[in-house]
Amino acid sequence: MTEPIxxxxxxxxxxxxxxxxxxxxxDLRAGEIHALIGPNGAGKSTLIKQIAGGLRPDTGxxxxxxxxxxxxxxxxxxxxxxxxxxxxxxxxxxxxVLQNAVLGALGHRGDVFRFFRPVMKDAGLLATARASLEQxxxxxxxxxxxxxxxxxxxxxxxxxxxxxxxxxxxxxxxPMAGLGAEGSHRLxxxxxxxxxxxxxxxxxxxxxxxxxxxxxxxVLVYGGIIATGPVEDIRxxxxxxxxxxxxxxxx
Amino acid sequence: xxxxxxxxxxxxxxxxxxPLWAWSVDEPYLITLATRAIVFAIAGIGLNFALxxxxxxxxxxxxxxxxxGYVMGVLAFHAQTYTPVMGWPLVINGTKSMPTIWLIAIAxxxxxxxxxxxxxxxxxxxxxxxxxxxxxxxxxxxxxxxxTYGGEDGLSIYVRNGFPGLNTMDPIQFFAxxxxxxxxxxxxxxxxxxxxxGLALGASRQNEERIQAVGQVPFRLYLTAFAISGAITGLAGxxxxxxxxxxxxxxxxxxxSGEIMIFVILGGVGRVFGPVAGAVLFILLEHTLGGLSEFxxxxxxxxxxxxxxxxxxGLYGMVAGREVAHD
Ligand SMILES: Nc1ncnc2c1ncn2[C@@H]1O[C@H](COP(=O)(O)OP(=O)(O)O)[C@@H](O)[C@H]1O
Ligand SMILES: [Mg+2]
Numbered sequence: 001m002t003e004p005i006x007x008x009x010x011x012x013x014x015x016x017x018x019x020x021x022x023x024x025x026x027d028l029r030a031g032e033i034h035a036l037i038g039p040n041g042a043g044k045s046t047l048i049k050q051i052a053g054g055l056r057p058d059t060g061x062x063x064x065x066x067x068x069x070x071x072x073x074x075x076x077x078x079x080x081x082x083x084x085x086x087x088x089x090x091x092x093x094x095x096x097v098l099q100n101a102v103l104g105a106l107g108h109r110g111d112v113f114r115f116f117r118p119v120m121k122d123a124g125l126l127a128t129a130r131a132s133l134e135q136x137x138x139x140x141x142x143x144x145x146x147x148x149x150x151x152x153x154x155x156x157x158x159x160x161x162x163x164x165x166x167x168x169x170x171x172x173x174x175p176m177a178g179l180g181a182e183g184s185h186r187l188x189x190x191x192x193x194x195x196x197x198x199x200x201x202x203x204x205x206x207x208x209x210x211x212x213x214x215x216x217x218x219v220l221v222y223g224g225i226i227a228t229g230p231v232e233d234i235r236x237x238x239x240x241x242x243x244x245x246x247x248x249x250x251x
Numbered sequence: 252x253x254x255x256x257x258x259x260x261x262x263x264x265x266x267x268x269x270p271l272w273a274w275s276v277d278e279p280y281l282i283t284l285a286t287r288a289i290v291f292a293i294a295g296i297g298l299n300f301a302l303x304x305x306x307x308x309x310x311x312x313x314x315x316x317x318x319x320g321y322v323m324g325v326l327a328f329h330a331q332t333y334t335p336v337m338g339w340p341l342v343i344n345g346t347k348s349m350p351t352i353w354l355i356a357i358a359x360x361x362x363x364x365x366x367x368x369x370x371x372x373x374x375x376x377x378x379x380x381x382x383x384x385x386x387x388x389x390x391x392x393x394x395x396x397x398x399t400y401g402g403e404d405g406l407s408i409y410v411r412n413g414f415p416g417l418n419t420m421d422p423i424q425f426f427a428x429x430x431x432x433x434x435x436x437x438x439x440x441x442x443x444x445x446x447x448x449g450l451a452l453g454a455s456r457q458n459e460e461r462i463q464a465v466g467q468v469p470f471r472l473y474l475t476a477f478a479i480s481g482a483i484t485g486l487a488g489x490x491x492x493x494x495x496x497x498x499x500x501x502x503x504x505x506x507x508s509g510e511i512m513i514f515v516i517l518g519g520v521g522r523v524f525g526p527v528a529g530a531v532l533f534i535l536l537e538h539t540l541g542g543l544s545e546f547x548x549x550x551x552x553x554x555x556x557x558x559x560x561x562x563x564x565g566l567y568g569m570v571a572g573r574e575v576a577h578d
Contacts, residue, residue: 052464053463054460054463073463073468074460074463074464075462075463075466075467075468076466078463078464078465078466079466084464086460086464090458090460090461090464091458091461092453092454092457092458092461093457093458094453094457095450095453095454095457099450100454100461102450103450103451103454103461103462103465104465106447106450106451106465107451107462107465107466107467108465108466110466111447112447112448112451112467112472113447113448113475114446114447114448115439115442115443115446115447115448115449116442116443116446117446117447118442118445118446119445119446119447119449119450120445120450122447161464161465164465165465165466
């Protein structure tokens with residue numbers, strides 16, 4: 001088996017008396033979609049935050065590409081190759097769609113401290129930005145301001161900006177929420193291909209999507225992972241059934 | 252976009268035509284008034300770089316305005332009295348050369364801004380406002396209690412500093428220098444607002460989480476913006492000192508910080524030409540209302556309140572509408 005590119009070892013995190021992450025071990029390997037499922041409030045987003053940065057675990061460590069990155073900032077992790085999408089869209093709201101995508105390409109290229117060239121005329125950045133927008137189906141909305149976009153379009157833009165970073169892994173927190181049937185379907189087709197470029201840790205509520213897409217599934221309940229395995233195992237796992245699937249997708 | 256362009260052109264046109272007319276009818280006082288507006292505009296452009304583009308609400312920009320002024324005052328004073336500014340460890344002499352004074356004012360203001368920024372940019376909101384204010388107040392009290400350069404009374408520099416090939420004591424020639432600097436500063440800020448740095452800084456102002464997710468550190472962007480901002484306002488301070496041929500601790504006062512902020516708010520926060528409109532408006536109000544009543548600041552306050560409550564984009568927001576996304 002190949003070395004995992006992302007390896008989370010024994011992460012715990014408490015908010016006061018609430019144990020949001022309880023000794024979590026999870027990894028992500030080349031070419032796979034690893035889905036993270038669990039009821040609302042299980043601690044999925046909290047886990048993503050500790051992997052992407054911005055939230056320091058109480059104990060445990062995050063290893064990325066063979067390096068312990070537990071102490072690194074969010075920006076440093078992004079530069080190492082983590083592409084992330086937020087559960088609640090987090091974009092530059094006053095900017096246009098294209099500006100947000102160019103921002104991603106610029107952040108990735110790294111030459112931010114330049115004061116004279118017009119950034120929106122930079123052919124290299126524009127090419128990256130346009131290609132990414134096209135991949136998620138936003139090419140017709142270049143000039144729309146983010147504040148004018150629907151929720152679903154904002155999710156698509158989140159994915160497009162992550163693409164501009166050419167990351168080594170994707171961390172996606174419910175990218176399909178609010179997309180509608182057609183949008184979800186399109187994004188599913190896209191993610192299906194994307195895994196071959198870089199593996200995806202996918203938080204998702206939609207069970208059909210998860211069972212269709214995922215190579216492996218981890219089930220998170222009350223901050224702890226109760227099962228990890230290939231789709232068939234999880235589907236048939238009695239503990240998972242009673243703890244989670246039995247409630248029949250509360251989402 | 253077109254409206255904004257016309258407003259920009261009209262502003263620059265009036266700012267040029269008015270003093271030329273005043274010159275033709277021999278009204279040096281009016282030329283000086285226009286020069287004052289331009290110097291204020293430059294100070295406001297400096298603050299706007301931090302406040303408008305970076306969202307850094309500094310109530311301490313008098314620190315840079317004052318520092319620029321004192322750079323001019325101290326250097327000219329020593330040139331005037333043929334004494335070195337400093338004899339040890341290395342000898343630094345005074346100077347009456349404007350370009351040299353400007354460069355030193357810019358460099359020291361940027362340095363001060365890096366110092367203040369490094370300490371204050373870890374905070375935000377009200378804390379940031381209070382810390383920047385506190386730094387300016389510290390310098391204010393320091394200059395009051397520093398007798399060498401006049402202390403509380405300030406310091407007069409009798410002859411305006413020199414610029415190669417020009418007679419700077421001639422109001423219209425000194426105006427021309429300030430106008431040219433305004434154009435250069437505007438050109439730089441316009442370019443920077445559309446540059447990679449401008450895009451990243453604006454994104455950081457809107458959403459720090461977003462800029463971090465694309466691998467950039469907000470603090471570095473803010474610190475750079477603050478340094479540039481301080482440098483521009485410091486340059487304005489040096490020009491202001493030369494305009495009046497006088498410096499005093501008032502340049503460091505919180506009223507000065509407040510007035511610089513008024514230029515920005517009146518004109519339109521975050522608009523490249525906003526502070527130019529704001530400074531012109533301020534001078535107009537000062538001149539007209541100030542003639543009506545010595546309590547003109549009350550009216551100014553009312554107008555400011557009106558702008559903040561009902562026209563948040565300032566003059567530019569009202570006339571030219573929302574800023575167009577640049578491309
Ligand atoms: N910053 C925080 N402070 C306190 N409690 C938090 C914080 N972030 C999340 N929580 C709590 O941790 C639990 C897990 O939240 P979250 O990770 O968002 O769940 P999920 O994404 O699985 O729905 C919830 O009970 C939530 O209220
Ligand atoms: Mg969540």
